[in-house]
Amino acid sequence: MQYEELFDYLSDAERRILAVLKSSNVNTYFNPEDVLDSVFSYIGRPAKRLRPSVLLMAAGALGGSEREHLALPAAAGVELFHTWTLVHDDLIDHDTLRRGGPTVHEAMRSVAKSRDGLSDHLAAEYGRNIAVLTGDTQHGWSIASFVDCALQTEIDPTLILKLIKHLQSYVLGNLVFGEVLDVRYGMRDLTELKEVDEAKIVDMLWLKTGVLYEFAGMAGALIGKNTPDFGDKEVQAITHFASNCGTAFQLQDDILGILGDEASLGKPVGSDIREGKKTVIVYESLKWANDSQRKTILSTLGNRSASFQEIETVTHLFRELNGVRRTKELAVHYINEALPYLNTIPDSKYKSLLALWAHYMLDRQF
Amino acid sequence: MQYEELFDYLSDAERRILAVLKSSNVNTYFNPEDVLDSVFSYIGRPAKRLRPSVLLMAAGALGGSEREHLALPAAAGVELFHTWTLVHDDLIDHDTLRRGGPTVHEAMRSVAKSRDGLSDHLAAEYGRNIAVLTGDTQHGWSIASFVDCALQTEIDPTLILKLIKHLQSYVLGNLVFGEVLDVRYGMRDLTELKEVDEAKIVDMLWLKTGVLYEFAGMAGALIGKNTPDFGDKEVQAITHFASNCGTAFQLQDDILGILGDEASLGKPVGSDIREGKKTVIVYESLKWANDSQRKTILSTLGNRSASFQEIETVTHLFRELNGVRRTKELAVHYINEALPYLNTIPDSKYKSLLALWAHYMLDRQF
Numbered sequence: 001m002q003y004e005e006l007f008d009y010l011s012d013a014e015r016r017i018l019a020v021l022k023s024s025n026v027n028t029y030f031n032p033e034d035v036l037d038s039v040f041s042y043i044g045r046p047a048k049r050l051r052p053s054v055l056l057m058a059a060g061a062l063g064g065s066e067r068e069h070l071a072l073p074a075a076a077g078v079e080l081f082h083t084w085t086l087v088h089d090d091l092i093d094h095d096t097l098r099r100g101g102p103t104v105h106e107a108m109r110s111v112a113k114s115r116d117g118l119s120d121h122l123a124a125e126y127g128r129n130i131a132v133l134t135g136d137t138q139h140g141w142s143i144a145s146f147v148d149c150a151l152q153t154e155i156d157p158t159l160i161l162k163l164i165k166h167l168q169s170y171v172l173g174n175l176v177f178g179e180v181l182d183v184r185y186g187m188r189d190l191t192e193l194k195e196v197d198e199a200k201i202v203d204m205l206w207l208k209t210g211v212l213y214e215f216a217g218m219a220g221a222l223i224g225k226n227t228p229d230f231g232d233k234e235v236q237a238i239t240h241f242a243s244n245c246g247t248a249f250q251l252q253d254d255i256l257g258i259l260g261d262e263a264s265l266g267k268p269v270g271s272d273i274r275e276g277k278k279t280v281i282v283y284e285s286l287k288w289a290n291d292s293q294r295k296t297i298l299s300t301l302g303n304r305s306a307s308f309q310e311i312e313t314v315t316h317l318f319r320e321l322n323g324v325r326r327t328k329e330l331a332v333h334y335i336n337e338a339l340p341y342l343n344t345i346p347d348s349k350y351k352s353l354l355a356l357w358a359h360y361m362l363d364r365q366f
Numbered sequence: 367m368q369y370e371e372l373f374d375y376l377s378d379a380e381r382r383i384l385a386v387l388k389s390s391n392v393n394t395y396f397n398p399e400d401v402l403d404s405v406f407s408y409i410g411r412p413a414k415r416l417r418p419s420v421l422l423m424a425a426g427a428l429g430g431s432e433r434e435h436l437a438l439p440a441a442a443g444v445e446l447f448h449t450w451t452l453v454h455d456d457l458i459d460h461d462t463l464r465r466g467g468p469t470v471h472e473a474m475r476s477v478a479k480s481r482d483g484l485s486d487h488l489a490a491e492y493g494r495n496i497a498v499l500t501g502d503t504q505h506g507w508s509i510a511s512f513v514d515c516a517l518q519t520e521i522d523p524t525l526i527l528k529l530i531k532h533l534q535s536y537v538l539g540n541l542v543f544g545e546v547l548d549v550r551y552g553m554r555d556l557t558e559l560k561e562v563d564e565a566k567i568v569d570m571l572w573l574k575t576g577v578l579y580e581f582a583g584m585a586g587a588l589i590g591k592n593t594p595d596f597g598d599k600e601v602q603a604i605t606h607f608a609s610n611c612g613t614a615f616q617l618q619d620d621i622l623g624i625l626g627d628e629a630s631l632g633k634p635v636g637s638d639i640r641e642g643k644k645t646v647i648v649y650e651s652l653k654w655a656n657d658s659q660r661k662t663i664l665s666t667l668g669n670r671s672a673s674f675q676e677i678e679t680v681t682h683l684f685r686e687l688n689g690v691r692r693t694k695e696l697a698v699h700y701i702n703e704a705l706p707y708l709n710t711i712p713d714s715k716y717k718s719l720l721a722l723w724a725h726y727m728l729d730r731q732f
Contacts, residue, residue, distance in 0.1 A: 024540075026534075026535040028540025029536055029538070029543075030539060030541065031543040031546075031597065032529075032543065032546055032550075034546065035542060035543070035546060056373040080623075088498055088502065089454060091498065092495045092498065092499075101379075116553070118553065120497065120664060126553070127551070128509070129458045129546075129549055130499055130546070132454055132458065132501075133454070133458075133542045133545060133546060136501070136502075136538065136542060136705070137497075137539065139502065139505055139506075139534075139536060139544050140505075140533075140534035140535060140538035140539075141534065141535065143509055143529045143530060143531075143534045144530075144534040144535045147527045147530055147531040147534075147674070148531070149523070150524075150527055150530070151527060151528070157523035157524050157527055158516075158517070158523050160527065161513045161516055161517060161523055161526065161527065162513075164509060164510075164513055164530065165509075165510045165513040165514070167506075168392075168505075168506035168507065168509045168510040169391075169395050169506060169507065169510045169512075170393070170395055172502065172506035173392075173397065173503065173506075174395065176397075176401060176499045176502060176503050177395075177397040177398065177401070179499060180397075180398055180401060180495075180496070180499060181398070183492070183495055184398075186554065187482070187488065187492070189482065191467065212576025220550070221727065301438050334469075338664070360488075361428065
């Protein structure tokens with residue numbers, strides 16, 4: 001695939017979204033400095049901005065370049081919504097790196113220790129508290145940015161109100177459901193969880209990731225047509241398209257979490273293994289493992305102090321035992337489900353970009 | 367003061383708000399069970415509902431009983447907004463009791479221990495994680511409920527959009543600012559904080575509490591007039607009225623935190639002292655204390671294992687050393703600032719209720 005056109009669009013979208021965020025009148029309310037710094041920390045680091053981009057492309061595909069432009073505050077809102085969930089998720093997962101820099105709770109722990117001279121215990125607590133409040137602040141900003149899409153443009157206020165309600169109930173409810181399932185699966189040995197199977201893991205992926213991609217596509221489609229009609233055929237087509245792509249995105253993410261390197265992942269190699277992340281890779285590999293392989297995998301998975309050698313061994317087993325291949329197979333399946341939905345909408349440069357974007361879900365290496 | 371009329375109104379408002387919350391279509395999205403239980407736990411306990419009530423009374427005062435009725439989803443939204451901030455605040459403050467029952471993180475810690483057999487450490491972590499996600503979920507529901515105020519009624523969509531933006535930027539930013547100041551003041555000995563004085567403490571009270579009262583009054587006033595004009599004179603009057611009452615509310619709350627009993631407070635006697643809460647009471651008492659009294663106060667304040675006897679001694683000193691009296695004086699001052707704003711609006715039963723409500727801020731014993 002030739003991705004130049006997509007890459008140009010994505011980097012331009014990143015620039016435009018950052019401009020919206022930096023010029024927002026909301027950021028006068030971020031106080032004190034620790035909150036201000038934390039609110040902008042993930043946002044300011046290089047990222048793919050796949051969610052806001054699909055929103056923009058969907059708006060362009062159904063409404064042309066003028067509507068694509070009007071959708072910018074909503075695109076910024078989706079990026080902010082994703083960001084606050086990352087901040088709370090990193091806190092819950094004890095992650096220390098995100099997009100190549102420290103996570104919010106980790107950065108604020110360091111600050112409290114070096115600047116304020118707090119004890120290790122109190123500094124860690126301060127870091128956690130600021131992370132909770134930073135996510136809360138970004139959550140608010142996200143919604144405020146959606147409001148701007150109506151107040152600053154000709155976009156129908158009722159459409160924006162309906163979108164906000166959908167985001168704050170259906171999308172948020174499903175995201176939280178996925179997050180709690182993830183926490184609960186992580187608390188136990190996967191082999192003990194009789195109720196877990198491949199379909200359940202994929203459902204969880206959709207809850208944790210697919211639902212926000214689905215929303216981004218839907219929001220862009222509705223803004224593109226400037227209609228509050230969620231049942232519109234073209235809107236539905238793009239909604240299903242984005243939903244399937246979101247699941248494929250997360251499957252590919254799990255593969256990269258095993259095969260990627262630190263520079264491109266922005267987090268240490270093996271962190272998914274050390275965290276004991278329950279993925280299709282793990283499930284499938286355990287299914288085909290013999291007793292000794294099974295033992296090796298289970299003794300390393302979720303072991304936060306696993307050695308580089310142990311990580312290498314398990315990574316090798318995940319390739320050998322069909323885990324990586326099966327995950328890729330599923331990712332391809334979801335993209336194949338997604339693409340035909342594009343036949344429903346008229347040809348345009350945005351439609352071509354959406355198709356490229358879908359293929360990129362499978363080909364991306366970071 | 368004869369409060370019968372106000373009490374009747376408040377208990378009726380509580381019933382009406384709970385009915386809105388229980389019939390909301392949003393609560394189909396609360397999953398799994400631990401999240402569902404946690405989302406409803408504070409809401410279901412008896413409470414004064416002062417914030418949603420001032421919203422309803424303001425709507426009635428400027429728009430009559432029909433608009434007061436239409437404002438119900440917004441009143442429920444304010445109650446939910448307050449609730450999510452309580453859940454995150456209790457987590458940050460390590461509080462274990464709220465409204466006479468366990469806090470969310472504490473309840474879920476117990477569940478994880480008894481039902482899932484987790485270790486103390488993992489159970490506490492599970493409790494904290496569910497508390498973060500429960501607050502996030504209620505935050506979303508709050509905004510969804512404001513949206514309902516426009517979608518289910520004749521209330522102007524643009525007014526509701528502007529209210530949502532104001533809540534999610536100005537109000538939330540100030541609340542978070544107040545919370546972080548509270549965390550930071552709590553980290554240090556008050557005597558060491560050269561920059562803290564009475565005015566700064568009152569500012570923090572306004573940030574943590576006043577700003578949401580202000581919003582509730584303003585939201586009710588705007589809905590009452592069904593106008594998106596934040597600069598409207600009557601709207602401004604009710605906004606200032608509610609803002610001043612909010613500060614008085616918190617000052618009285620700090621007094622009750624020292625003088626109240628467990629049954630009416632819904633939390634243990636002395637918990638404000640054991641937590642080392644930095645209030646005007648503490649600041650003023652330290653100002654007038656001799657060396658020995660100062661030593662007694664500072665050794666008990668923030669000592670989580672302070673004895674009943676020590677709490678009694680410090681409570682006595684807070685009365686003796688002008689702390690309680692000064693705080694009451696300030697509370698009276700803010701109510702006296704608030705009441706004249708009511709002269710700007712036409713007479714009605716709702717206006718009388720608002721005046722009673724303001725006086726009740728000072729007289730309430732729980």
